[in-house]
Amino acid sequence: MSSVAALRNLLENGSEITIVCHNNPDPDCLASALALGRLAADTGIDERHILYSGNISHQQNRAFVNLLEIELQPFDPAAVTGRESGELLAFVDHSVPGANNKVPEGTPVDIVIDHHPAEDIEAAFVDHREEVGATATILTEYVHESGLDIDTTLATALLFAIRRETLSFLRGVTADEYRAAATLHEHVDKDLLQRLASPSVSSATVDAIADAIEHRVVRGPVLLSHVGRTNERDAIPQAADYLATLEGVETAIVFGLVDDTVQISGRSTDARVHIGDVLHDAFADVGSAGGHREMAGGEIPLGLFADYTDDDDRLTEMIEQIITGRLVAELNLAEDDDDEDDD
Template sequence: MSRPHQLLELLGENSEINIVCHNNPDPDCLASALALGRISAAADIDEHHIYYSGDISHQQNRTFVNLLDIDLKPFEVTMVTDLQPGSLLAFVDHSVPGRNNQVPPDTPVDIVIDHHPAEDINARFVDHRIEVGAAATILTEYVRVLDIDIDAELATALLFAIRSDTLDFLRGATSAEYDAAGYLHDHADQDMVRQISSPSVTGGTIDAISTAINNRWTSGSVLISHVGRTTERDSLPQAVDYLVRLEGVETAIVFGLVDDSIHICARSPDPRVHAGDILHEAFKDVGSGGGHHDSAGGEITLGIFADYTSNDEQLLSMVEQVITARLVAELNLPGEMEGSKSV
């Protein structure tokens, strides 16, 4: 029995599914959750719910949710601790309780569909393919194999998710992404795809990107910068995606203060550098970090930094020194870094 049909069989044995997105969900996670909900409905599941934690702050993500009218509910821990018989817990685009989600560690999970590198995945049904470029690619395969009715909204969501997670097929795309996109193209609303692709940008995002440009430091083909303190968490991936295009740069890492955490984003087209491993090794004793060889992220709770000083300028200076020093050591960079200015 194929994996799509195994999933359908599991779904058919239950009456409810609770799909949990990772923190601050992106289009790949949201579209995958939407598709799993449609598959569940086809399996005659009476109720399906999509939960999220954090913020949907990226301009594209907000536009994505609004135009596609995705029904999202804020995540609460009691949702998973009080599950009744016949209720399933599912993860899409992430895989382990307590890692990039608010689900308590060791919580039993029924379904995992993911493409990110991870270990210790434990669920009744697992489809974990790190070789594909997007979780939406896997869910598109399921929709096709199971002959699920696909309307313009679902096709648009899956198509945009694949494009977004692969940077329009420039990052981590495989033949599976092209095949899925070819199938989805004829069903998708192309005007809606264009609207989602070109949302307005907030002033806070522009300010954060500008700060990252001004604070950039380089050593050889490596660039490290920060956006200072920002309320626009998603300005970090936008800043690093912009800076990695700088001539001579093969690896770019941008960090910043968001609420009570340090967020880090990395991009590395350089095949000699594994961005996920770099962030994991540099910060595994103080926070979390990881991802693919060319795209990765991390988060560190301010903790002792915030306890040491209430002065935001001093706090940022301390964070910059510590984060930069760890990255320089992990990347084994020689000598002093060169840059436009210091903070």
């Protein structure tokens, strides 16, 4: 039985589906959830829910939800525990309960579709392909093979997600992404796609990126920086994307304080560096971190540091020393490398 046939068989035996997005969902996760919901509807499931936790703060993500009118609900633990027969639980773009989601560890999951590195995935149906560039690529394949009508909203959502996840087909892209794009192209609303690609940017995001530029330290091909405290969580990966384009920089890692956590984002084009492994090995003992060879992220609870001082500058300085020390060790950077800080 093919993967799409196995998935449809499971859906046809379900009466309700709850699709849980990962924390602070991005377009790849949201578009994949939308597509899985359409597949569920096509098999006769009328009760469909897409849940999310955290924030949708990136301007593109907000535009994505608003312009495509995706119906989301805040995460509710009661929706995923104590389910009755036929009530399905699905993960898209993540795979393990308690890892980048608020689902209690050990919760049975029925469907997992993901492309991020992960271990010990357990579900009735699993399609875990680390080699592809986006989870939306997998869902496009399912939609196409199911013969499902690809309407403008769904096509635009999936294509934008694939473009965003692969940096417009420049990062982690495979032949599967090009095939998916070809499938979606004729159904896309090109004007809407352009609007999604060019949303307005908040002043807080610009300020955070400016702080990252000011605080950058370069050691050979590696750039480390921080944005201090920010309410714009998604400004951190945007800063990492921008700083990774600087001449001579092959690896850029940026962190920032968001609420009671340290958020970290890394980018790398260095063939010697798997940035997902770097962040995982450096911070897995104090938080959650990991990702792909070229793109990764992490989250570390402030813990006792949050009670140590209410001075954000002092707190940032302390966290910077710890994070920099771990990254210097993990990347095997010489302590006496010349630092470049162009304030």
